[in-house]
Amino acid sequence: MTTHVTVVGAGLGGLTLALVLSRNGVPVTVYDADASAAARTQGGQLDLHEHNGQLALEIAGLTSEYRSIIHRGGGAQRVLDRHGAVLAELPDDGSMTRPEALRGDIRRILLESLPDGTVQWGRKLRSATPLGQGRHELTFADGSTAVSDLLVGADGTWSKVRPLLSDQQPTYAGMSYFDTYLHDVDERHPEAAKAVGNGAMYALIPGQGFLAHREAGNVIHTYVVLTRSLEWFAEAEAEAEAEDGGGAGAAAVRTRIAAEFEGWAPELISLITGGETAPVLRRIHRLPNRHRWSRTPGVTLLGDAAHVTVPGGEGANLAMLDGAELGQLIAAHPHDSETALAAYEEVMFQRSEAEAIAAHDTVELIFGAGAPQRLVELLNGTGEDPA
Known part of the structure; x- marks a missing residue:
């Protein structure tokens, strides 16, 4: 029988995973702490990149839906000095390299594409306890419980699933x-x-x-x-x-x-x-740049739960690609989840470490001792992009 997947967290990464699984016939349930999809705002615009965020939506079959929510013209960039003078400026070139769209709209198209009932709202996870043979008991704030066959923590920086795998805490x-x-x-x-x-x-x-x-x-x-x-x-x-x-x-x-x-x-x-x-x-x-864990049966992490770092423009992109690739691997190994999780983690660990290092370089470029000149040089084509 195909393994049922339990996902904790209905953010972009968790929903991407759920949609890829659903479209490949793998049963999945997502638990989220929010009372409903509209319980809170979802943040601002995201520029999804061709090699990760957009690729994830392509794997999930949502490319046309994504193109319909893009903020046309929103890719323009400018740098000002503290007195308001323009130091550098780039127009939106109209390409699909890094188009902008509201995080809430991206989440909406993912939710609308999932079967009704996939996401269980108002289920705030308190703890996850191993039961043996890769199964875990989830205890929620409302007193209810559930048992997972394969558990994925997509529950962000302060993940309640992470302690099953790692004793690292974000600093x-x-x-x-x-x-x-x-x-x-x-x-x-x-x-x-x-x-x-x-x-x-x-x-x-x-x-x-x-x-x-x-x-x-x-x-x-x-x-x-x-x-x-x-x-x-x-x-x-x-x-x-x-x-x-x-x-x-x-x-x-x-x-x-x-x-x-x-x-x-x-x-x-x-x-x-x-x-x-x-x-x-x-x-x-942030977690350490090289945050890793030993393969533990029946559980893994994605997105910020696995590799939260300083904001370098890749967090949501990485979470969505994590979800899409993990979904593909589980679907390809419906009766051998450990092979799927091991293959996923091998790639994810290397990618997230490289992106964490790049994120620190980006923060240094924007807010370091050379600010704002290094960013001005980058927009003018005379500087090096840390990514």
């Missing part, structure tokens, strides 16, 4: 970012809209800066990145709580963040202060 990467949003930007925030342009905008100095995207729907989504200690961010959160949360708390956080950019152009500061929603803190953690 703080030394930097974090705040998500901010401006809406109806052409009418309500014209100066910020002009500064960001039609695609991605980078305004950087060593250790901090703005990474902003013009998204579909007249929205600017900004990552305000700061190289600060965890204690600094805890103090920012404490200030918000001291203001009793809500609007006053959000205003306190905006004021604290904006103070770190004193002297920057007003249109850049407005990416912090002009938002209609509270800034959301995202602490960045």
Whole structure:
């Protein structure tokens, strides 16, 4: 009998795996902590790359659906200095090399392609316990349980499945970012809209800066990145709580963040202060570049659960390729899952190590001592792409 696959986590990697399995006749169930598919926003735009993210969607049979959700023109890039002057600029060339699409839209086309009932919502995993012979008992926050024949942890940075394989815990990467949003930007925030342009905008100095995207729907989504200690961010959160949360708390956080950019152009500061929603803190953690484990029967990991690292532009792409390739291998060995998992891990380990090293190089290029000049040289064609 074909092995039933249990996936924990309905992110892009877990859903890609589930869809490839489903389309190859392999039974699969996905458990996710969210109450529903619409329980929370899914983040901003992603540029899926031809050799990994787009390849994964091709394997899953979703190329045409993906092309329908691309943000045309969103691939433009520009670098500004702290005073708002343009240092380098590239238009969207219209190619399919790295087109932009909203993460939520990519997730939607994956979910819509799965059979009803594949994803079980509101099932937050508390623990996974080995039962022997590759089987595991899953215990959920609502008190329910399930038993897996083949378990895949696609549950992100703080994976509850990872301890079955590895005692490694993610460590703080030394930097974090705040998500901010401006809406109806052409009418309500014209100066910020002009500064960001039609695609991605980078305004950087060593250790901090703005990474902003013009998204579909007249929205600017900004990552305000700061190289600060965890204690600094805890103090920012404490200030918000001291203001009793809500609007006053959000205003306190905006004021604290904006103070770190004193002297920057007003249109850049407005990416912090002009938002209609509270800034959301995202602490960045990472596993070792060479995170590996010994082959353990009946269980493996994909995406951030396996190889979370600093943001270098490949995280979602790698998770989706992990899922697609793992799905293909399980489908090719329906009665021998250990052969499938061993083959998957051999390739995934090497790829994720190389990409983790490249991600660190990318962060150094963007936020290192040479910022923003090295990025300017890259966009002008005179620098070396770390990828």
